[in-house]
Amino acid sequence: MSLKRMVTMDSSEWFSEVSEQLWPGQCFSLKIKKVLHEERSKYQDIKILDTSSNDCSMSFTYGTVLVLDGIIQCTQRDEFAYQEMIAFLPLCSHPNPKKVLIVGGGDGGVAREVVKHPLVEEVHQVEIDDRVVELSKKYLPFMACGFDSHKLQLTIGDGFEYMKQREGEFDVIITDSSDPVGPAKSLFNESYFGLAKKALKPNGIICSQGGSLWVDETLVKDTLSHIRKHFPVTGYGIASVPSYPCGQIGFFIASLNENTKLNEPSKVFSSEEVDRLKLRYYTTEIHRTAFTLPRYAAKLLH
Template sequence: LAAGCRTERATSVCLLRVFSVCVCHPEEKKSVPSDEPFRVVFRNFQRTLARPVLLGQGEAGAARGTLQVSRHQDHPEVCVYVDASSTLPFVPPKTCAFLGPLFPPLFSPIASFLPSESHGVVLILDGIIQCTERDEFAYQEMISFLPLCCHPNPQRVLIVGGGDDGVAREVAKHPAVLEVHQVEIDERVVELSKQYLPFMACGFESPKLKLTIGDGFEYMKQHEGAFDVIITDSSDPIGPAESLFRESYFELVKRALKPNGIICSQGGSFWLDAGHVRETLDYCRKHFPRVTYGLAAVPSYPTGQIGFFIASLNPETEFREPARQFEDAEIDQLGLRYYTTDVHRAAFTLPRFAAKALNP
């Protein structure tokens, strides 16, 4: 599999597993095999274009032959193709129905739900995996329980985005949480999640949840000083989601917190773009006395890891040592499959090169 990234004259390739890579320029009207398939050109690599259809091009309903994996149809200058037909025979899964596209309401030119034999339902937007039934719980539990367990008493929680409701499902499990307020801009996301992602959308059934369809920015302006924890469950910083990674957003989130409040946002991967991660952390450091970056393993996410920006208004917050610790029996009772107190501590241990790149 390869991820294509648009540049002015060439295409950089991030190789996960590849059989044959071809680079195609429209004016040549043909694909040219690459003679350096294992070379990765990081200076041209764009993180936001780097999430291939890891499952969608494979067992989740691909066809044998040459597959275009370039993300943006509106940027046809350069395309990358993976040709697996000569080396990898395709065996269709037992179920490979195509359940899309489901746009326009999803802020995406392509939206599809693909059943996969090994990963269950796969949600793909813009040709990019958003979640799979097999491993979504790892992300949902960590983006929820990392900030919740860093707060001594997280009674009132706000979720910005997260229309699939996986985060709300997990937040509602925490015994200290009394109210879960969620603001999602697109009602169609909620409807589709209920239809195709019931294993996540079950969070809508929680009596703790109050769902608002609207703009998260306006909602927080109207609820200053209202929440103990605010979780931003967004896609990558491209298009509409880009505004959720700017300094102005963190200023707004800060004002919506109660004293000693904590925030947590999806933080991408330092393997793909440490510069963006560092920039966002610096935005947080301007407005919060305590800021850190945590990790979780999510196999269907590029690099197999996803990060989280976590910040607290309480200068005494110790992220590595959770304020609320659960015994194994409690973990089982809550139905958690990834998060534990030990996993919490380990989440803030970064590789040496990453720690040096992300910290002042």
């Protein structure tokens, strides 16, 4: 069970992310300036925290932070690393990603990145919790600006039901889920990837949040095994995100095209294009190296 804790240390209030189920024996804590909002939606506990500092000498703060069911989803300081990688790894692995589906991603960050891609013409997003969307628009406008694009059509609803009705429609499906506890656990099951396969066009690609090998190598290995039952080409890429457990997050990525080389992007961006797209983490070089895993990880996932 995931726990959420506000504790006092040295006359200051801190938020500590504690989960004996997901990362037993460790936690990550942030000093809180102010709790901006908290409520219980129909689906989950939502907190939005301000971790900025009044001390101008302290530059290392995480800004505005979104917490769902006691688990940090994104922080203003480092969210771009996750959003860019989960979007551009699959988009740039596909030769012509015209139509994209985003499952989850209620903060708008993935949508913000997907609509940047020059070949993307149409983006459909399905998010189950409308309160995450509305609160992100108010407190996380630097991410929720993704909802403003003319390319995007947002649906509030269940991703499973949405995909069941859209067979063979999408070039790329991106699943921006929370961690595999509670309702989100179903997004890591074999049945989910089978459903995603049916919703893809013939050569389609999927990409999903993949947890961290450092804290749950069994989940990563098992989930990749589920995906391999439906896709001929699979991979696991990594990125550095300091506010996530152990500072690293992974991505499951798979293609129906057996000729896809995930570590060699179909779309190569020049340095000028990267700047024009306002990318701060993703580059073609980062794409290639994302799939170069430490030796123990490569052997484990072989």
